[in-house]
Amino acid sequence: RVAINSGKSKFKLSGAPKNDYPVIPDLDETNSFKIPAGLLSAMISGTIFSASTEDDRHFLNGLLWKHEKDVFTVVATDGRRLALANNGKLKIKKDFKVIVPSKILNELVKFIKSSDFDEKEDIVVGLSSNQIGFKIGKTVFISRLIEGNFPAYDQIMPKTKEISVEMNAPKLTAVTKRAAICSNERSGAVKYTFKKGMLIVNSSAQNIDFEDELEVDYKGKDLQVSFNPKFVLDILKNAGEGGVIFDFNAPSTPATIRIPGNEDFVYIVMPLRTQQ
Numbered sequence: 001r002v003a004i005n006s007g008k009s010k011f012k013l014s015g016a017p018k019n020d021y022p023v024i025p026d027l028d029e030t031n032s033f034k035i036p037a038g039l040l041s042a043m044i045s046g047t048i049f050s051a052s053t054e055d056d057r058h059f060l061n062g063l064l065w066k067h068e069k070d071v072f073t074v075v076a077t078d079g080r081r082l083a084l085a086n087n088g089k090l091k092i093k094k095d096f097k098v099i100v101p102s103k104i105l106n107e108l109v110k111f112i113k114s115s116d117f118d119e120k121e122d123i124v125v126g127l128s129s130n131q132i133g134f135k136i137g138k139t140v141f142i143s144r145l146i147e148g149n150f151p152a153y154d155q156i157m158p159k160t161k162e163i164s165v166e167m168n169a170p171k172l173t174a175v176t177k178r179a180a181i182c183s184n185e186r187s188g189a190v191k192y193t194f195k196k197g198m199l200i201v202n203s204s205a206q207n208i209d210f211e212d213e214l215e216v217d218y219k220g221k222d223l224q225v226s227f228n229p230k231f232v233l234d235i236l237k238n239a240g241e242g243g244v245i246f247d248f249n250a251p252s253t254p255a256t257i258r259i260p261g262n263e264d265f266v267y268i269v270m271p272l273r274t275q276q
Contacts, residue, residue, distance in 0.1 A: 027133035027140050032126040033092040035072075037136065038119030041112045043074045043085040044105050046265050049234040051102045052078035059148030062099040065132075067092045075153055076102075081231045082153055082268040099150055100132055104143035108134055111141075157268060158256050161247035165194060165218050166260065169239035172199075175212050176236070179203040180229035182210035188230070189272045194223040203229075225251045226272040232257075235267045 004011040044063070052060035057079075064075040071088045112119070117136055124135040134141040179190040183203040191202040199214045225248065236244060239259050247256040257267040 025131065025133075025142055027124070027135055027142060028126045028128040028131070029124065029135075030126070031094055031096070031128070032124050033090065034122040034124055035090055036120055037112050037117055037123050039087065040123055040125075041109050041119070043087065044109050046238045047074050047076040047083035047085050048102055048105055048109075049076070050078060050081050050083035050267075051076040053102075054078075059099055059146055059150055062101045062146040063105060064097070064150040064153075065100050066097045067095050068097075075150070077151060077153060079151075080228070080270050082156070083235075084153070084157075084266045084268075086264045086266075096127055097150075098127065098132065099146040099148065101143055101146055104132075104141060108141055111136065111139070115139075156254060157266070158247065158249055158254055161249060161256065163194075163220050163223060163248040164245060165199075165216060165248075166243050166245045167199065167214065167216050169236050169244045169259075170241055171214055172244065173233060173236045173239075175201050175214060176229050176232050178212060179210050180233070182208045183229060188228050189226040190229040190232070191224065191226045194218050194220070196220075223248060223251060225255065227255075227269055228272060231269050235269070238265065 002013045002015060004013070047063060051063060055061070060078055064073070066073045066075070067090075070092075071086055072090050072092060073087075074085045076083045111117075115136075121137075126133040126135070131142060131144050133143075176190060179201050180188075180203070182205055183190055184205045189203070193200040193202065194216070196219055197215060197217075199216045199218070201210075201212050201214070203210045235257050243260050245258045245260060247258065251271060252273075254268050254270050257269060259265055
C-alpha cells in the first residue's frame with residue numbers, strides 16, 4: 001500500500017502487483033526512418049482534423065501513412081472531407097502503408113509543442129507489422145496500428161478544375177464564423193454565391209438570417225455552393241494570413257482547397273445539398 005500524508009490528512013492507496021502491468025514493447029528500429037519534429041507536427045496538425053471521431057468505421061479513426069515512389073504522404077478523411085500532406089524530401093528506404101491512430105498522433109503533437117525539443121531535431125519513427133513507435137530524445141511513444149483498408153482516396157480527388165478562385169483567408173474566416181453562428185443546427189450549411197467581383201455568404205436558422213459579401217477576383221458565371229462551415233474553418237486555420245484557393249468543377253462535386261505557397265497540403269470538401 002502507498003501512504004500519502006499532508007498535514008492532518010492521510011491517504012492509503014492499495015496497489016496491484018507490478019507483474020500485472022502490461023509488458024512495454026521495445027521500439028523496433030529495424031525499419032525506422034527520421035523526420036524533423038517540426039515537419040511531422042505540421043503534417044499531422046494540417047490533416048488530423050479531417051479524421052473521423054465515430055466508431056462505426058474504425059479505420060477512419062486514424063491517419064493513413066504511406067511512403068511510395070519516394071514521397072511520404074499523410075491522409076485523413078471522415079468520408080465527407082479529406083486532408084492530404086506530401087513530402088518528397090525524406091530519406092526513407094522502404095515503402096509502407098499503415099493506419100496510425102489519431103489518439104497517439106494528437107499526444108505526439110502536444111508533446112512536441114509543449115517540450116523544449118528543437119523542432120529541427122529528428123524524431124525516429126519505427127514500424128513493425130502491428131505497431132508504430134516514436135523516439136524523441138529519451139521519450140518513446142508506442143502504439144498499435146489500426147487494422148483495415150483505408151479508402152482509395154486518390155479516386156475521389158478531382159483531376160480537373162473548371163473554376164478557380166483565390167480569396168483572402170482572414171476575411172473569409174471572419175465572414176464564415178459569422179455565418180456559422182446563424183446557420184441551422186441540423187443542416188449546418190453556409191451558402192457561398194460567387195458573382196462577378198464578389199462573394200455573397202448566406203446562412204439561416206429558424207429565427208435568424210445572415211448575409212454578407214466580400215470582394216473577390218471572380219469573373220466567371222454565377223456559382224452557388226454550400227459547405228459545412230466547420231469544414232471550411234478547419235482548413236482556413238492552416239492558411240495563415242495569406243490567401244486560399246478554391247477549385248470547382250460543379251456545385252455538386254467535391255471542391256479542392258489549396259494554400260498558395262504551400263502546395264504540399266491539399267484539401268477536399270464535399271458540398272452540402274440544400275434547398276435553393
